[in-house]
Amino acid sequence: MAAGPLELWNHRSMQILVLLSLGLQLVLLVFAGIRRREALAVLGAGYILYKHIALAGGKDGKLLRRASFLMFVLGVVKYGERTWALKCSTLESIGTSVDTKPPAIHNHFHPQDEVTDEECHLRRAHSLFHICKRAIVDSSVVEEDSGLDEHTSKHSRRAIDGVELWTLMEIELSLMYDVLYTKAAVVHTFLGYLIRFISPLTAAASLVLFQLTPKDGHDRADVAITYVLLGGAVFMETTSLLNALASSWTFAFLSTTRWQWLRYTALCNKRWDKLRRADVWLHDLVKGRVAGNSRYKSRRWSYTIGQYNLLHFCTRPADTPLTSPLLGRLARALAPDEWWNRNHYSATVEMSGEIKICVAKYMGGLLGRGKFNTGMVRKKWGEDPLQSRGLYHKGILKDSLSLEFHEGIIIWHIATEVFLTKSERAKCVDAAPSVHGVRVLSDYMMFLLVERPYMLPGQPQKSFSRVAEREELANNLYDEYQNREYDELAPRLIYMARLAKELLEKERDGTTDSLELVLEVWMDFLIYASHKCSRESHAQKLNSGGELTTIVWLMAEHMYQAFVAEKYDMV
Structure with a gap:
């Protein structure tokens, strides 16, 4: 009896660890917002498939090799994306992007008739986010070069008049947290969306290839574990795609894309708004939120x-x-x-x-x-x-x-x-x-x-x-x-x-x-x-919830921009 667990561990240690990893990643996916670790599950599925290849030959082995190769490539891409995100999240990289990209990258505000106040604040924060990015890298913001349209300039001045300004600053700092400490800066690009679209298709193709492979001679436990891993990979990659598409960062991406037809199809026809509302409803359902308990509080300063x-x-x-x-x-x-x-x-x-x-x-x-x-x-x-x-x-x-x-x-x-x-x-x-x-x-x-x-x-x-x-x-x-x-x-x-x-x-x-x-x-x-306070200290404190001094500093930057915009309007 005592040898049972030890023998099980000796023969199934890798399978147990991979399944445990998948379970933990599903928990993170549901309860930890943007923190996701699907790359390890993808490589785990690829490893289990590789074990089957050693026992398969001929046509059966060929299908398994293809499935294993697809999952291996997907895992490598995921880890490469993570490395790319680490490179893009430094202050130096943010400063370079500020200098090379046009200042108006987030300067498009799209009022929607049916959005809530929370959604409206979030979109306005995106429309003014270029000021926060320049401030965090200590780059001077010259308003006459920023290309602000008339509507955005009026909004910048109006935001100063009430407590709304504090709300905008809190959300902007949460956006800066996304840039510094998550993969948002990589995910919400053309290449990032392309990876999100291809990933679930690749995982699904591997699942189909494994399904077409005869299971004779294979251990039943290994077959079941492989199905669980491949099914989990398909689920996680699909969820990752939907979360990325419904993110407020996608609104910012669509607002500044050069493809007018895409902007019209997604925003003007309100198709993206429907996807966004469905995503918000689903998140509230999964996390058990009730009316009045805003999902955006997790994005903000604790007050x-x-x-x-x-x-x-x-x-x-x-x-x-x-x-x-x-x-x-x-x-x-x-x-x-x-x-x-x-x-x-x-x-x-x-x-x-x-x-x-x-x-x-x-x-x-x-x-x-x-x-x-x-x-x-x-x-x-x-x-x-x-x-x-x-x-x-x-x-x-x-x-x-x-x-x-x-x-x-x-x-x-x-x-x-x-x-x-x-x-x-x-x-x-x-x-x-x-x-x-x-x-x-x-x-x-x-x-x-x-x-x-x-x-x-x-x-x-x-x-x-x-x-x-x-x-x-x-x-x-x-x-x-x-x-x-x-x-x-x-x-x-x-x-x-x-x-x-x-x-x-x-x-x-x-x-x-x-x-x-x-x-x-x-x-x-x-x-x-x-x-x-140094910009590095402001950025580091974001990782543990932010500080009042950081909000005040960012607020001063925005107030100065609104002041300059109003002064130019009077000239």
Whole structure:
């Protein structure tokens, strides 16, 4: 009895592994979106056919050799396509394609009467995707050379006016993810579609050839496994073809094809729309989606941003064997305290629509005043909010802008907490949205400093926890350090207290609305960080869900293009 499984493995190990591979690939095909690994199943079917050839001769062997050869060639093509996709997914290759292809490759917007808002957003994102591609490779976008038609230009400007702009940016970043981390850039080309059409025909031809071959003398288990593999290959290749044809990338391909008859047949007659709707319905059915649960949410940013509050960290209870969870003690035993502090005391929060609108309006104001263009911030972080209020002169407010960026985040973060604690304006009910926005952005920038320092300009801090040399609440910090000139042990706290005191004094004497000033400074922090982050960091973060700074950076690129288009219309 004990030898049964071992004997089965010795005689059927290859067949078992190939069947297991096929099963896993079917799971990926159904539940993992664009991730597909059909090449291994194709080669597996070819291998099993090859084993039959050794036992066959004459005419029977000839049919098997043909079937095996077809599957082998198909497998080689699949692996070659994957290698080609890896080559095309680098930033260098994307930059080359931007320079060699006409900028208007995705500049055709086709309004459809029966599409949903989600479909409309997806198609609009494709129509503006050339801006994202140029931005990710740090290539300047010159609007007068982009060939925008009148309809697209009007749409670009209209998208700025609402939260729709955020939706478009999220979808565009998902499209960039497709280009960088999937085979979309290869599949949705003429050669890619040709491979998709030929693949199921080749697999089906191999299945027919195997069916015509007499099975006398062949092991029944091998014959059954071969049928399963060939049938699975036909199913997967057919599904891959239908998914490719119904993809939104096919809409972009058809919109820019030189074959007018194909565009008319597929788009103008709405044949592609019918295929698309059928594909969406089938995906929703397979994945059990209900009404209102959009399939496009998986393509977007999660709407959540990280949060890290230093005062919350500093006022944490001391860890003892009685208060620290067992898992926490184990983690601290296996990892440095700094790693534990970063991850255990971080959190996430959903970004509200009010903050989105506020950030978009502030960016529009900066653009209108000429503070940045084509992704380049023209002034230092925090300078514009002070200048617009006449506060950019000697004093702690200006001095706080001369600090290194990481230092500025720490000082403004603590000063913000102190200011919100002692401010009377911040306690008003009507100030709640602004207070919420200030806290969210302040904690988010601190989160980037602690968890994602590579997303910020400047040199990362060696140890974030050194600023936390006190375990006092905001009031105690303010009372302790507001009148000190310098403290060797905590120079940042001196800066913090003086900055908070200045903000409170400006609020009390009515010089300015300090709460709105602090909010604009944090929005300036966010915009500055998004523009100074390297393109490589933006691209790498897409693989793990994206970051708010990436969306803000891309939004600035689009807003600048719409601004230039409107300016040219006025000339």
